Amino acid sequence: MKTRLSPILEPAVQGVSPLALVMATYLLFAGHNGPGGGFAAGLVIGAVIALRRLADLPFPAVATPLIATGIIVIATVAAAPLLFGNPLLDQSVWKLELPLIGTVKSGSALPFDIGVTAIVVGLVMALLDSPIEASDEIPHVREENP
Amino acid sequence: MSILISATIVGPLLAAAIALLFRRSASLRDFTAISGLTVATASAIGILLHVESGGTHVLRVGNWHPELGIVLVADLFAALVLPVALLIILIVEFFAISQRRTAWGANPELAGPLLLVLTSGVSLAILTGDLFTLFVAFEMILVSSYVLLTHQGQQAQVRSGMTYVVMNLLSSTLFLFGLAFVYAAAGTVNMAILAERIPTLPDGIRWGLGAWFFVVFGTKAAVFPLFSWLPDSYPTAPTTITAVFAGLLTKIGIYSMIRFHTLMEMDALGPALLAVAAITMLIGALGALAQSDVKRILSFHVISQIGYMLMGLGLFSVAGTTAAILFLIHHMPVKTVLFLVGGLIENTQGTSRLSKLGGLSRTSPALAALFAVPALSLAGLPPFSGFVAKLGVIRAGVEETATLVVMAALLAGALTLLSMTKIWIGVFWGPPPEHAVGPSPTPANRRLMYSATGTAVAGTLTISLFAGTLFDLSQRAATGLTTADLYIGAVFP
Numbered sequence: 001m002k003t004r005l006s007p008i009l010e011p012a013v014q015g016v017s018p019l020a021l022v023m024a025t026y027l028l029f030a031g032h033n034g035p036g037g038g039f040a041a042g043l044v045i046g047a048v049i050a051l052r053r054l055a056d057l058p059f060p061a062v063a064t065p066l067i068a069t070g071i072i073v074i075a076t077v078a079a080a081p082l083l084f085g086n087p088l089l090d091q092s093v094w095k096l097e098l099p100l101i102g103t104v105k106s107g108s109a110l111p112f113d114i115g116v117t118a119i120v121v122g123l124v125m126a127l128l129d130s131p132i133e134a135s136d137e138i139p140h141v142r143e144e145n146p
Numbered sequence: 147m148s149i150l151i152s153a154t155i156v157g158p159l160l161a162a163a164i165a166l167l168f169r170r171s172a173s174l175r176d177f178t179a180i181s182g183l184t185v186a187t188a189s190a191i192g193i194l195l196h197v198e199s200g201g202t203h204v205l206r207v208g209n210w211h212p213e214l215g216i217v218l219v220a221d222l223f224a225a226l227v228l229p230v231a232l233l234i235i236l237i238v239e240f241f242a243i244s245q246r247r248t249a250w251g252a253n254p255e256l257a258g259p260l261l262l263v264l265t266s267g268v269s270l271a272i273l274t275g276d277l278f279t280l281f282v283a284f285e286m287i288l289v290s291s292y293v294l295l296t297h298q299g300q301q302a303q304v305r306s307g308m309t310y311v312v313m314n315l316l317s318s319t320l321f322l323f324g325l326a327f328v329y330a331a332a333g334t335v336n337m338a339i340l341a342e343r344i345p346t347l348p349d350g351i352r353w354g355l356g357a358w359f360f361v362v363f364g365t366k367a368a369v370f371p372l373f374s375w376l377p378d379s380y381p382t383a384p385t386t387i388t389a390v391f392a393g394l395l396t397k398i399g400i401y402s403m404i405r406f407h408t409l410m411e412m413d414a415l416g417p418a419l420l421a422v423a424a425i426t427m428l429i430g431a432l433g434a435l436a437q438s439d440v441k442r443i444l445s446f447h448v449i450s451q452i453g454y455m456l457m458g459l460g461l462f463s464v465a466g467t468t469a470a471i472l473f474l475i476h477h478m479p480v481k482t483v484l485f486l487v488g489g490l491i492e493n494t495q496g497t498s499r500l501s502k503l504g505g506l507s508r509t510s511p512a513l514a515a516l517f518a519v520p521a522l523s524l525a526g527l528p529p530f531s532g533f534v535a536k537l538g539v540i541r542a543g544v545e546e547t548a549t550l551v552v553m554a555a556l557l558a559g560a561l562t563l564l565s566m567t568k569i570w571i572g573v574f575w576g577p578p579p580e581h582a583v584g585p586s587p588t589p590a591n592r593r594l595m596y597s598a599t600g601t602a603v604a605g606t607l608t609i610s611l612f613a614g615t616l617f618d619l620s621q622r623a624a625t626g627l628t629t630a631d632l633y634i635g636a637v638f639p
Contacts, residue, residue, distance in 0.1 A: 041636040064166060071163035079156045088152040088218075 038113030042120025063126035070118030162262035186600025219275035244594035255616035317365035338637035367400030393482030419460030427453030431561035469538035500572030
């Protein structure tokens, strides 16, 4: 049975977490034309994870797959225009008329931003999830120079 | 052509991510790493062939105009350096794969993906046409190098890694300040526009910017007096990491310096650069003489050799720049090979300290041969590539009657030979050591390590074989740099 760190911190972080995720999602989509973007969204999610770590609440620890997937997504989006004879990192923009919501503008920048978010979140997870300890498997000790 | 340029940057990055995803499976990871590097190297060779016949190619990233966006410029200078750099990393990766299974190897789960990120950064640094992207590329290289250097967590690595990280963070900070200054003074960070605007700035600002970026790139290149981080940190890392660092990282610094200072016509800084070059050569060569460890001797040689390239640049003539470029191309593979041989020595006898080594010329003559060729080349003896490169630098110096620096270059050359002799006597002559030898690699791994090193040695011999062609190409590349209009014309057709 784990002891509660603080009767205020834990429920507060519990309550804030989903709200912050909504905020992050908003930032991710807002980034195309307004302030925000994939990096900002990643930082907000990262902040949630840091808070959960402080409050001793569980958070998913999938750092390496997130970073790797993020890089794969960005590299693919960056290189995809080459297949259509366009230069590296070229982007295409689509406009959609949706019922109720109205005109939605999106493009290849969206998966790129999601990739950025994944990398930022992955890095935060990696930082928070790695206990710092010395390696016991030192292959051989090099002599110091006099 | 755009695809080739993109592949040298995106290819290794994509491979890094895939290798990271499959890091636990040795065969998948190694296959990804090798194929990523092979694609990049093949693309780089393709770029060289294209640029050689078709002239400079400019890639506008995201189709933005150069004044607004990022450009990647594959001019002849970039096209010459890029394949050499990538080929070195590919060969080292082969060596690393075979060394991993021994006690000396780097941790492959980390080193594999990070080496690929570093490769991507190297390609970007070589190809970029604006200063800010150069900063980003430097950071890609540095961040991966911090981890590669210290990831084994040994005491010596962490201690010297501290110096390395602090020095490089300082120089990165100075770089950022420099970018702000350049932007304030010229209103852009695009190198083609800068090449137009900086020469028209008032002298004080112009030379100030030149001196500032000399410090920035000089720290990366380890010139006197900013070299202190190098000889401590390099020898502590695993062989393969040191080989890549010694072959490439300081060279990226000097590459950027050659590009920046010739394009921006910083010729008034020439005398200062020559003075620093002379001191760097001598300090490096003398420092090497004082060491008693193979890897430390070789690390000091890196510094000494940087002096030669700086001397070629400091002359600010076409002949000088040609010589600097040729020296750069010769030096990268030779230095890498020497460190790989250092690694083989360590594998065979369990240490790299001269006092504990001996008798290798009898027990493994192949190793002696693999060492002798690049060592003589580095010392500048004919008919090896180092001779052609050094001759070029010294001839360019004589043309400009820079007598003192030419004398320093000759003296440093003799001292280099002396310290190589020191390694030769310590490692290859005398009785074999009696101390316990560490775990030795399996025969298959040993064969792969030797053939990787052998391929690299053959590569250095190829350079001396095609020295004439390379000299002509370097001359064309140097003309492209010293005549800034050619570069500007390529970016703004």
